[in-house]
Amino acid sequence: MPLLEIKNFTFSYPQSPQPALKDINFSVAKGEFIGITGPTGAGKTTLACCLNGIIPHFQGGRLQGRIDLQRTSIFEHSTAQISRLVGSVFQDSEAQIISTEVEQELAFGPENLGFPPREIERRISEALELVGITELRNRPTINLSGGEKQRVAIAAALAMLPEILLLDEPTSELDPVGTEEIFQVLSHLNRAHGITILMIEQKTEQLAAYANRILVLNGGTVALEGEPWQVFARQNELEEIGVRIPQVTRLASMLGGHDKYSLPLTVEQCRIFVERMLRRQI
Numbered sequence: 297m298p299l300l301e302i303k304n305f306t307f308s309y310p311q312s313p314q315p316a317l318k319d320i321n322f323s324v325a326k327g328e329f330i331g332i333t334g335p336t337g338a339g340k341t342t343l344a345c346c347l348n349g350i351i352p353h354f355q356g357g358r359l360q361g362r363i364d365l366q367r368t369s370i371f372e373h374s375t376a377q378i379s380r381l382v383g384s385v386f387q388d389s390e391a392q393i394i395s396t397e398v399e400q401e402l403a404f405g406p407e408n409l410g411f412p413p414r415e416i417e418r419r420i421s422e423a424l425e426l427v428g429i430t431e432l433r434n435r436p437t438i439n440l441s442g443g444e445k446q447r448v449a450i451a452a453a454l455a456m457l458p459e460i461l462l463l464d465e466p467t468s469e470l471d472p473v474g475t476e477e478i479f480q481v482l483s484h485l486n487r488a489h490g491i492t493i494l495m496i497e498q499k500t501e502q503l504a505a506y507a508n509r510i511l512v513l514n515g516g517t518v519a520l521e522g523e524p525w526q527v528f529a530r531q532n533e534l535e536e537i538g539v540r541i542p543q544v545t546r547l548a549s550m551l552g553g554h555d556k557y558s559l560p561l562t563v564e565q566c567r568i569f570v571e572r573m574l575r576r577q578i
């Protein structure tokens with residue numbers, strides 16, 4: 297039984313003749329880590345806005361089809377209900393963190409939903425621990441690094457105990473170390489705690505390594521979908537769409553001698569692939 301099901305979903309912004317999303321179909325099972333990628337203007341953020349209630353609650357437009365979360369139409373939920381089901385993290389950590397202290401930031405959502413203080417305290421402690429930032433609890437938010445801010449934003453989303461963690465390019469303002477840290481946190485949440493993750497991301501190297509399924513959007517439609525090796529084996533189509541293939545995958549492709557099942561997606565897989573190639577040549 298899917299946790300989230302999107303069926304024949306089409307959305308157009310007001311005054312826009314062309315739909316931003318066209319006949320989208322896909323489903324998400326509990327515990328999946330899904331990477332959503334695609335070129336600029338593909339409809340990724342629009343899709344995220346449809347999942348976290350910004351559309352239709354704050355941004356109007358024309359909707360067709362269904363988005364069901366736990367078998368109920370997401371559009372029948374109020375914003376408060378959606379905020380308990382879908383925890384959102386955006387690319388701009390400055391804009392999304394509203395409190396001056398980390399603890400307050402995590403308390404904000406549960407307090408607004410009227411939970412008693414003991415429950416709020418439990419949620420704050422658990423969320424900080426899940427993300428591995430207990431030591432940041434009493435820090436002012438202003439002087440946190442970009443990576444720390446994003447981890448605080450993830451913890452604040454988790455304090456609402458959502459069914460899905462939805463992230464829209466959370467690493468776009470981070471350096472490679474900060475990016476890797478965020479992916480490690482997400483991978484831990486997904487693998488060790490079964491948290492369902494939907495992540496919009498342009499960094500295909502990391503998506504290939506961490507996601508269990510990839511969705512490529514292009515022109516408002518789902519262009520490709522599958523496990524990372526299935527999607528990244530379709531290099532010509534990806535290049536035409538304008539999606540970057542992981543560098544190690546490109547290298548292995550140029551070297552040849554692989555079938556689509558053995559195409560490496562990570563540096564470690566590429567090391568094994570090159571070693572095997574060299575052994576065959578000796």
Ligand SMILES: Nc1ncnc2c1ncn2[C@@H]1O[C@H](COP(=O)(O)OP(=O)(O)OP(=O)(O)O)[C@@H](O)[C@H]1O
Binds near residue numbers: 310335337341343
């Ligand atoms: N508020 C809006 N009103 C009208 N059209 C919009 C609005 N927001 C986005 N669009 C259009 O909808 C389409 C999809 O945009 P969207 O921002 O969802 O793409 P994206 O894949 O997230 O792109 P990017 O990677 O650049 O963030 C684009 O053609 C865009 O111009």
